[in-house]
Amino acid sequence: MASKRRSSTFSSAIASLLIVLRRSILLIFTPYKTMRKISIETDYMQLFWIGLFVLLYFLIVGIAKILTFLVLFAGTIAIMYAVGRGWKKVVKVSSILFAFCYSLLPTAIWFYLSLALFYLLPPPRTPSLQGKIFSVLYVSFSLSLLFWKLILTYLAIRFSLKLGFYSSMFTLIFYILCIITISYFGFTLGLSKVPFI
Amino acid sequence: MNISYLKNKYHEAFIVDPSDLGNPTLNKIYKRVSGNLKTMPFAYLVPVSIAIIFFVSLLFKFSIVRIATLLQNGF
Numbered sequence: 001m002a003s004k005r006r007s008s009t010f011s012s013a014i015a016s017l018l019i020v021l022r023r024s025i026l027l028i029f030t031p032y033k034t035m036r037k038i039s040i041e042t043d044y045m046q047l048f049w050i051g052l053f054v055l056l057y058f059l060i061v062g063i064a065k066i067l068t069f070l071v072l073f074a075g076t077i078a079i080m081y082a083v084g085r086g087w088k089k090v091v092k093v094s095s096i097l098f099a100f101c102y103s104l105l106p107t108a109i110w111f112y113l114s115l116a117l118f119y120l121l122p123p124p125r126t127p128s129l130q131g132k133i134f135s136v137l138y139v140s141f142s143l144s145l146l147f148w149k150l151i152l153t154y155l156a157i158r159f160s161l162k163l164g165f166y167s168s169m170f171t172l173i174f175y176i177l178c179i180i181t182i183s184y185f186g187f188t189l190g191l192s193k194v195p196f197i
Numbered sequence: 198m199n200i201s202y203l204k205n206k207y208h209e210a211f212i213v214d215p216s217d218l219g220n221p222t223l224n225k226i227y228k229r230v231s232g233n234l235k236t237m238p239f240a241y242l243v244p245v246s247i248a249i250i251f252f253v254s255l256l257f258k259f260s261i262v263r264i265a266t267l268l269q270n271g272f
Contacts, residue, residue, distance in 0.1 A: 114269060123269040125262045135265035136250060142268055143246035144239060151238060158213060165216035165227065193271040 016045035065196075068186055072179070072197045076100055079178055083171050084161040091161060099156035106149040107196055110142060 023046075026034040077096055084091030117138065125131045153175070158168045183195040216231075218224050233241055254261045 114271075118269055124266040125269070127260070127262050131262055135261045136247070138265050139261055139268065140243065140246040140250050143249060144242040147242045147246065148238060151234060162213050164214065165218055194268075 013045055013048075016043055017049050019043070020046050020049045064191060068191045069196045072182060072186075072195060073100070073104075075178070075182065076175070076197065079175060080157065080161065080171075083174070087161065087163060087167055087171075089161055089163070095160040096156075099160040100153075103149065103152040103156045104197070106145045106152065110145045111194075111196060113141070 023034055023038060077093070077100060080096045080100065081091055081093060084096070121134065125135050150172070154168055154172050157163060157171050157175070158165075161168075161171065163171065179195060179197060183192070186192045186195060216224075216227060218227055250261060
């Protein structure tokens with residue numbers, strides 16, 4: 001009995017989907033007639049399909065951002081592992097993973113702060129006194145976080161790869177150049193403006 | 198404080214060899230700079246950042262307001 005009810009719900013959901021698809025096409029050719037029919041519709045399953053279609057867009061946009069971050073982070077771990085092996089060091093992946101995971105903290109703080117400020121004080125900034133004071137504070141704070149991030153990345157390289165000063169600095173510069181190159185492609189493809197790394 | 202605790206602390210402190218820049222003067226500068234940054238780095242980073250922003254904007258005559266707008270749109 002329960003399986004019969006389940007199969008009828010499934011078939012009615014599919015029927016609703018087919019109606020949505022048909023009406024979507026008809027709205028192009030006969031919008032007047034189709035909209036008149038739609039306005040007297042009572043099948044709520046059709047709303048579900050349209051809602052799902054809209055929601056899917058936001059999911060795809062979100063997933064694209066998550067994937068960009070995952071590629072960057074996995075790339076970071078792979079680069080560091082390869083560099084460590086290149087320097088002929090005994091490298092522990094867990095050590096790189098922990099160190100670089102914690103070095104994401106300044107990035108996350110900056111993104112959360114920018115998100116909050118985007119809604120509290122939306123751009124563009126004005127050249128008024130308040131606008132200038134806010135701009136100086138915001139850019140200075142961003143720069144401080146960038147310096148903190150650089151310090152943490154340097155320490156992550158130094159401790160996880162067990163390198164000396166010059167080797168760590170060389171690795172850091174190489175890593176920054178890699179990130180800039182990857183970020184440029186991410187920017188041109190419209191995946192991210194400021195890379196989350 | 199037991200001996201194993203001290204041993205662990207000792208191993209932790211020497212997880213990497215001390216940095217050697219190959220020159221006593223450079224080593225001295227490095228130790229001084231890194232010593233300040235090891236605890237409470239923000240006490241130095243924030244004033245340095247403000248000074249950099251101030252001087253760079255004066256030197257290159259670009260608008261700090263535009264940079265703030267760009268950054269705010271960049272997340």
